[in-house]
Amino acid sequence: MDHAAGSSQDATSVPGCYRHPDRETGIRCTRCERPICPECMVNASVGFQCPECARGDSGTGHPPAAARPRTIAGGSVAADPRLLTKILVGINAAVFIAVHVRPSLLDHLVLIGEWPPAPYHATQGVAAGEWYRLVTSMFAHQELWHIAFNMLSLWWLGGPLEAALGRARYLAVYFASGLAGSALAYLVGSPTTATLGASGAIFGLFGATAVLMRRLNYDMRPILALLAINLVITFGWGGISWQAHIGGLVAGVITGYGMVHASRRHRALVQYGTCALVLVVVVVLTLIRTAQLT
Incomplete structure (x- = not known):
């Protein structure tokens, strides 16, 4: 405080x-x-x-x-405070279109631990060295309702958060949260179940937004109610990767706290150091799971 x-x-x-x-x-x-x-x-x-x-x-x-x-996190106030949010929405939409034009592309984007399953040696998946899937799965969607829901959430949460943190810090929170969600899904989930979607990163935006609103003494009831509804859906609806949601949420709270509570004297060190710490945890979790599968 x-x-x-x-x-x-x-x-x-x-x-x-x-x-x-x-x-x-x-x-x-x-x-x-x-x-x-x-x-x-x-x-x-x-x-x-x-x-x-x-x-x-x-x-x-x-x-x-x-x-x-300057923003509350020390970032520069941009002329277009939603620029990166627009770009992220655009990338997700472009990948969605590409996947429907060439369906086989999805097989190379989703997060999957190993394929084919044991006892055969993995020829595809993160365990086979395809770590890029931790990132590409964050931008892959197959169903229209899935991408529509995620992009509406990204627009509603991302724009104000980007304006509050500044572009670089906002992007750091987004990717740290998304990667944390992918890492937890890889660690805990079935290695042969494909996971995809921007939900991990978006839950990270939920967490960071809650931290920001607490820092500004805003009424937190709307964001907490919306988060509670999403958590009920996460655990009550089949086929949803709760691991990605929880991993992203925890990372968003941690990185968001570092962004808005860092002292001015050591602001950049604390902010990006917090994100780096989350990325180290992502790497460690990925190495642990890979060692279990190979």
């Missing part, structure tokens, strides 16, 4: 507005991170800014370059 400087507040108190110290607040300026009360909040493209930052003069002594608009 972030704390305001000053001896008048103990370590567990809510900080006071920097302009009105007697008013407690859990909201901070997205640029200078000073606590601000409702009277001092100025609506910005992402979150709120203090009056000085909104005017372009933070009064913190930083040079003009440091006063450029």
